[in-house]
Amino acid sequence: MDRELLRRHLERIREMGISELFYSPTSPEDKRAMSPSERERIEEGKRAPQGPAVSEAESDHPLDEINRVIRSCTRCKLSEGRMNAVPGEGDYNARLVFVGEAPGAEEDRLGKPFVGRAGKLLDRMIDALGLKRNQVFIGNVLKCRPPDNRDPEPDEVEACSPYLDQQLDIIDPLVIVALGKFSAQYLTGSTLAIGKLRGQEIKRGNAVIIPTYHTAACLRFPDYKKPVWEDLRKALQIIRERERKS
Ligand code: SF4
DSSP states (O other), X not given: OOHHHHHHHHHHHHHTTOOSOXXXXXXXXXXXXXXXXXXXXXXXXXXXXXXXXSOTTTOXXXXXXXXXXXXXXXXXXXXXXXXXXXXXXXXXXXXXXXEESOOOHHXXXXXXXXXXXXXXXXXXXXXXXXXXXXXXXXXXXXXXXXXXXXXOOHHHHHHHHHHHHHHHHHHOOSEEEEESHHHHHHHHOOOSOHHHHTTOOEEETTEEEEEEOOHHHHHHOGGGHHHHHHHHHHHHHHHHHHHHHO
């Protein structure tokens, strides 16, 4: 890493409110320690174009089929106020998946997940992990924006969650990072507060769920950034260990 890259990396870390140095898995030393397949995957991610090569409308990938259904879904009352449904996006073979609560105003406007301020913070954390956004999958429990960003209601979660279940079944990730209370409670089936769920590793099929705070909460409470960063590092570590064993 040259001096300018190192300086920008340190600035990103400081913006996240963390004063200690991160371990970056793409440093030259770490790259040398990686297996050839790990190095190849990182390089592939850098070369990969943003977005799918084939448009959703043309693709017969099962996830694109689900996206099309979501975009015209009227299964709950949230369909009435949305500008765009937000199915989620990213690598359809991702080992790491992030699941948040629901789209916000910016996501509703653009039809893309995590593109507001909380999304930008998530992007910086993904970058600091040494990954690209298009190497992970990012989605939400609800695919349409609740009015005024209110909490999801039980009937909405019940109506919408089968889409998330199908997406996770198809992607079959190794780790799912559950961002915030609603995501963590839905994915784990627990009613515990996020502060109690955080720190646990919970199995869901083939995946391990890592509950952590939502990046929107990190913007309100900067002290949350450090535990979230630690959880993301743990997620990456679990993926590497599981890949090594397979
Ligand atoms: S929130 Fe989910 S169930 Fe409700 S209309 Fe949107 S896609 Fe359909």
